[in-house]
Amino acid sequence: MAPSISSSPGRVLTLSFPCDLAAVREAARQFRTFLNDQGVSAEELDAWELIVSEAGNNAVEYTRPESVGLPIEATVWVTHLNVELQVRDHTPGFDLPEDTPLPDFEAEGGRGLFLMRSLSDQLRYLRSPGDNCLIVRKGRSGISPARESAGDSLQMAIMESTLHTLTEELAASYESLSAIFRFTAELNRGGAGTEFVDRWLRELMMVASADWFVLRLSNDTTTQLRVEGISRADLRFEPLDLREGQRLESSVELQAVMGRQDMWFDAASPTAAGDPLTQFGVALAGFAHPIYVNEELVGVLAIGRYASHQSFTAGQVNIIHTFADFLGIQIRNARIQEGYLRSRLVTRELEIAASIQRSLLPERLPEPPGFRLAGYSESANKVGGDFFDVIQIENQQHRGLLLVIADVMGKGVPAAMFAAIFRSHLHALISLSGLPGKLMSWLNRALHPDLARVDMFVTAQIVFLDWMDNEIRIASAGHCPLLIAAKELGIMEVTADGMPLGIDLQMEFEEKCLPMPETLRLAMLTDGLIEARSPEGELMGIDRVKSWMADSIRRNDTAQTSCESLVELARTFQADAPAADDLTLLVITRQPEVELS
Amino acid sequence: MNITSEGSTLQVAGLAELNAANASAFRDQVRAAIQPQHVNVLLDFSQTRFVDSSGLGALISIHKSLCGRGGVVRILNPTPPVQQILELTRMHRIFEVTRS
Numbered sequence: 001m002a003p004s005i006s007s008s009p010g011r012v013l014t015l016s017f018p019c020d021l022a023a024v025r026e027a028a029r030q031f032r033t034f035l036n037d038q039g040v041s042a043e044e045l046d047a048w049e050l051i052v053s054e055a056g057n058n059a060v061e062y063t064r065p066e067s068v069g070l071p072i073e074a075t076v077w078v079t080h081l082n083v084e085l086q087v088r089d090h091t092p093g094f095d096l097p098e099d100t101p102l103p104d105f106e107a108e109g110g111r112g113l114f115l116m117r118s119l120s121d122q123l124r125y126l127r128s129p130g131d132n133c134l135i136v137r138k139g140r141s142g143i144s145p146a147r148e149s150a151g152d153s154l155q156m157a158i159m160e161s162t163l164h165t166l167t168e169e170l171a172a173s174y175e176s177l178s179a180i181f182r183f184t185a186e187l188n189r190g191g192a193g194t195e196f197v198d199r200w201l202r203e204l205m206m207v208a209s210a211d212w213f214v215l216r217l218s219n220d221t222t223t224q225l226r227v228e229g230i231s232r233a234d235l236r237f238e239p240l241d242l243r244e245g246q247r248l249e250s251s252v253e254l255q256a257v258m259g260r261q262d263m264w265f266d267a268a269s270p271t272a273a274g275d276p277l278t279q280f281g282v283a284l285a286g287f288a289h290p291i292y293v294n295e296e297l298v299g300v301l302a303i304g305r306y307a308s309h310q311s312f313t314a315g316q317v318n319i320i321h322t323f324a325d326f327l328g329i330q331i332r333n334a335r336i337q338e339g340y341l342r343s344r345l346v347t348r349e350l351e352i353a354a355s356i357q358r359s360l361l362p363e364r365l366p367e368p369p370g371f372r373l374a375g376y377s378e379s380a381n382k383v384g385g386d387f388f389d390v391i392q393i394e395n396q397q398h399r400g401l402l403l404v405i406a407d408v409m410g411k412g413v414p415a416a417m418f419a420a421i422f423r424s425h426l427h428a429l430i431s432l433s434g435l436p437g438k439l440m441s442w443l444n445r446a447l448h449p450d451l452a453r454v455d456m457f458v459t460a461q462i463v464f465l466d467w468m469d470n471e472i473r474i475a476s477a478g479h480c481p482l483l484i485a486a487k488e489l490g491i492m493e494v495t496a497d498g499m500p501l502g503i504d505l506q507m508e509f510e511e512k513c514l515p516m517p518e519t520l521r522l523a524m525l526t527d528g529l530i531e532a533r534s535p536e537g538e539l540m541g542i543d544r545v546k547s548w549m550a551d552s553i554r555r556n557d558t559a560q561t562s563c564e565s566l567v568e569l570a571r572t573f574q575a576d577a578p579a580a581d582d583l584t585l586l587v588i589t590r591q592p593e594v595e596l597s
Numbered sequence: 598m599n600i601t602s603e604g605s606t607l608q609v610a611g612l613a614e615l616n617a618a619n620a621s622a623f624r625d626q627v628r629a630a631i632q633p634q635h636v637n638v639l640l641d642f643s644q645t646r647f648v649d650s651s652g653l654g655a656l657i658s659i660h661k662s663l664c665g666r667g668g669v670v671r672i673l674n675p676t677p678p679v680q681q682i683l684e685l686t687r688m689h690r691i692f693e694v695t696r697s
Contacts, residue, residue, distance in 0.1 A: 021618040046678040053649045057617040105691050108657050111650035118685055264690050287690070314680060314689035318696075 011038075014075040017056075019063050019090075024056030024072075031076050031085075038078040041141055047119040048076075048138075052085060054112040055134050059089035085136045093132040096125040101268055176322050179203050193334075197229045197327065204303070204323040205231060208316045211306045212280050216240065216253060217299035217331065225253065225300060235279045250274040253300045256288035262317075263288045267308035283308035289320060291328035298328040350413065354379070357387075357416045360423050366392040368401060370591050371465070374563035377584040385415025385458075386526050386584035387422060391433065398434030399468045405524040405586055406460035407479065409500075414456070421450065422458060436462035436475035437496075437511030444477065444501045444509070451502025458501040461524055465588070470516040475509045477501045481542070482524045483549055486517030491546050491553075520590035521553060523566070528581035535575050544569070563587040598623070600630045605668075607631055610641035615652030624655035628662055636668035643674035648682055660691060669693050 013034045017023040032049045040048070052074065059072045067090035077084045100117045103110040117123050122137040179200075201213050214237060216225035225240040240254055248254050250272050256263040265271045266285040271278055278284075286304020290297070301324045305312075312320065357379070365373040375388050385408030393400050406422055408415040425446040432439040440462055451457055461479040465472055474482070478500035481493035496512040525545065532540040548569050552562045563585060570583055599611045607630055615623055627638065638659055642648075660670045671693045675683060683689045 021616075025614070025616055025618055046681065049647065050649060050678075050682070053616060053647075057649065057651065061617075102686060105687075106657065106661065108654035109650070111653055111686055115650055115682070115685065262690060264687070311684075311687065313684055314694035317689060318694070 011079070012075060012077050014073065016071045016073045019060050019068050019070065019072055021057060021060055024053060024060055027056060027074060028052040031074070034076065035078065035083065040078070040083065044083070044138070044141060048083060048085070051116050051119055051136055051138075052076075052087075054116050055085065055087040055136065058112055058134075059087055059091065062089070062091035062094075064090055064092060081140060083138055083140060085134075087134045088131045089134065090131050093127040094125070096123065176207065176319050179207065179323070180326060194228065197331075200323070200327055201229050201301075202231070204320065207323075208303070208312065208319050209305075210286070210303045210312075210320075212286075213301065213303040214253075214277070214280075215299060215301050215327075218242070218297045222297055225257065228299065232280070237276050237279070240276070251276060253277070253288045253302050256290045256302075257297060257300050260290055260292065262290075264311075265304070266311055270308065277302055277304075280304070281306050285309065285311045287312070287317075287320075289324050291324055293325075293328045293332040296332065298331050301327075353413045353416045356420060360387055360389075360419055362388075362390055365390050366401065368392055368467075371401065372559040372589045372591070373586065374559040375584075375586045376563050376567050377582070378567075379582045385410055385419050386528065386582040387419040388524070388584055388586050389423060389426065390586070391430065393430070393433050393464075395431075397431075398464075398466065400434065400464055400466040401588075402430075402433040403463040403465070403524060403586060403588065404460065405479070405526060405584060406458055407526045407528075407582070407584070408458045409456050414454070418447075418451070418456060418458060422447065422460070434464055434466060434473075435511065436464050436473050437509045440475040440477055440498065440501075440509035441507065444507050445505060447501050448505045452505075457503055459527075460501060463522070463524065465516065467516070472514040472516055472522075474512040474514070477509060478503075480525055480527050480530055482522060483542075483545060484514070484517075485521040485549050485553055487519050488517055491549050493542060493546075516590075518590075520588070521549065521562070522588040523549060523562075524586040524588075526582065526584045528583040529566070529570055529585060531581060532570050532574050532583070534573055540570065540573055544573070559587045559589045562589070598626070600626065602630075602632065602635065605634055605636040606639050607635045607637070608639045608641065610644070612640075612642070612645045614647040615645060615655065616647060616649045617651035620649075620651040620655040623652075624658050627655075627659050631659075631662060636663070636666050637671060638663060638668070639671045639673055641673045642676065642679055645679055646676050648679045650686075653682070653686060653688060656688065656692065671695055673697060 013031065015027045015030060017027045028049050031052050032045050035045055035048055056072065056074065070090050072090075073088045075086045100113050102114050116136060120136045120138040122135075124135040126133045126135065197215060201215055204210070205213055212231045213229070214227060214231070215229040217228040218225055223242050225242060227237045227239075230237065240251055242254075242257070248258060252263040252265055252271055252275060264287040267283065270282070271284060284304045284306065285308045286302065288300055288302040291299045291301060301320070303320055361375070361377055365375060367373070373390055375390070377386050377388060379386070386406070387408070388405045390404075391402045393402055404426060406419065408418040408422070422443070425443055429439055429442050429446070432442060440460065443460070447458065458477070459479040460477045461482060462475045463472065463482065472484075474494060474496050475498065476496040477498045479495070481495040483491060484494055485491045494512065494514070496510045498509040499507055523545070530540055530542055530545065545566070548566055552565060557565060566585060566587070567583070598609065601608045607627070609627055612623070631638070640656075656670060663670060669692070672683070672695070674696055675694060680694065683692065683694060
């Protein structure tokens with residue numbers, strides 16, 4: 001139903017309309033037309049249309065049930081200086097609060113009074129037994145000179161206003177785009193370093209008319225947020241801890257990161273007393289924006305102004321989001337690139353270490369008359385800690401063959417390094433080669449300080465085939481037994497007592513002595529072979545190696561063939577399962593027909 | 598008012614006003630149109646010249662029904678008076694206000 005109108009020429013309009021929300025809207029449109037005719041500016045028309053609507057809606061929504069049939073009356077007075085609205089309602093009335101804060105974001109109602117107060121200069125509410133009266137007054141900001149027809153003027157005003165907003169946003173978008181282009185060219189030269197981040201954020205501060213910023217980035221383990229860029233060098237911000245136990249309420253930056261949403265602060269909802277951002281001041285306006293790229297936390301940007309009532313506009317928020325998210329992508333890309341380079345460096349280091357380790361093994365094995373040797377060494381990783389060496393000794397005290405096999409605890413570069421150190425000491429102590437027990441004791445003393453410092457140890461076995469005394473002398477430092485096959489002995493495991501090197505500095509190593517058999521087949525091994533596992537988890541064990549040796553004797557394998565068949569056995573046994581440990585072995589055969597000189 | 602679905606986004610356009618008289622109907626229609634695949638709601642407000650506090654209430658109600666899905670309410674091309682209301686009530690902090 002259309003409202004009834006009574007108006008004094010030019011200055012006052014009174015509308016009486018039914019207690020109905022649609023009638024309120026119609027009345028608001030009519031007041032807008034009336035105010036436009038009085039030369040009220042376009043911006044004020046928008047405000048008054050909303051004020052009338054909110055006041056009318058309240059009058060309808062809270063009307064006493066018995067008064068629903070009564071009309072609602074609204075009057076607008078226009079003077080040269082002011083516009084005043086009076087709305088008479090038939091509600092039970094309410095106490096107008098002195099202050100009208102904005103309700104929580106989650107609240108679906110309660111903004112009507114806030115809007116009326118924000119858009120006007122004065123708001124009063126007069127209560128009486130029959131009806132109540134809401135009075136809203138607002139000063140006029142300017143009077144439109146032109147008086148076109150109401151429709152034309154409205155269209156014109158909307159167009160002008162739209163044009164203004166669009167121009168502002170276009171300018172801002174242009175600023176953002178131009179900054180992105182300029183900085184992208186720079187990124188190709190230097191990457192997203194600290195200096196780049198700082199200049200990027202200062203550019204943003206200018207475009208978004210902000211007064212300050214602080215950017216924090218997450219560390220590799222995503223446990224902390226450290227400051228990467230800050231507008232004021234005089235302020236010191238401690239890292240924020242992302243692990244449990246950190247008090248969320250004390251930092252809007254943490255709240256933004258944890259809640260994955262922007263956290264705003266201003267005069268109505270200031271930052272908490274202990275919040276690090278209070279270093280910028282206590283009356284701040286701004287927000288903290290979490291930066292996530294592909295679900296991965298990159299950091300958080302807090303940006304704001306010193307005046308708590310100057311909040312960012314929607315356009316400025318968009319610019320800040322664009323800048324922050326673009327920066328996030330650049331930082332993430334830089335991190336990926338860095339990780340790639342690091343892994344390439346590690347690969348290269350491993351290649352170098354592997355090549356060093358290969359160079360530790362004898363280039364060619366000696367072939368003394370009657371003896372044949374073959375060795376094999378393979379690392380589970382690119383670099384391992386297994387090592388063997390064979391040195392033919394021909395000096396006044398000793399004549400024979402020194403055989404050494406060792407296994408440094410662990411794998412990788414550290415194990416390879418100790419294998420290299422072991423070899424150096426071994427070659428330095430070569431004069432003791434005829435006495436494996438003594439040699440082992442000296443090696444232990446030489447290696448102990450370094451091994452003990454890093455809690456590592458080495459198992460080793462030293463065999464000296466002495467062809468002056470026709471003896472085999474054996475010393476072991478916690479190493480797995482060797483296998484000897486001889487006509488006289490059959491196949492037997494031999495070991496000697498001794499703890500691994502690096503455990504006990506004072507350790508004296510036992511030396512076991514066997515007569516040298518005419519026919520000999522000797523295999524020195526490392527744990528990697530005996531402890532190899534099948535895909536089903538079954539252990540290789542010493543008995544399988546003994547069977548291999550028996551087969552090897554039966555086939556009369558050469559040292560080389562014998563060694564190859566043992567490697568093949570290990571591979572077949574492990575099938576497709578990845579090798580858990582390094583595999584090293586040394587096979588020596590002695591042919592009986594050769595006369596030793 | 599036109600409601601269309603495009604992938605994970607429900608699009609609403611052609612709304613002249615969002616006021617106390619039509620806010621409840623608007624809210625109910627949009628909420629009824631939200632299907633399990635919809636994560637975001639895009640409101641094209643280029644034709645919407647008036648929004649009041651009841652209209653804002655309807656937008657918040659839609660926003661809340663998306664929160665559990667990690668989605669957002671995106672407001673496209675709001676007219677100047679509507680943008681002013683969004684900024685005045687700080688709704689631009691929870692809705693994404695964008696221009697195309």
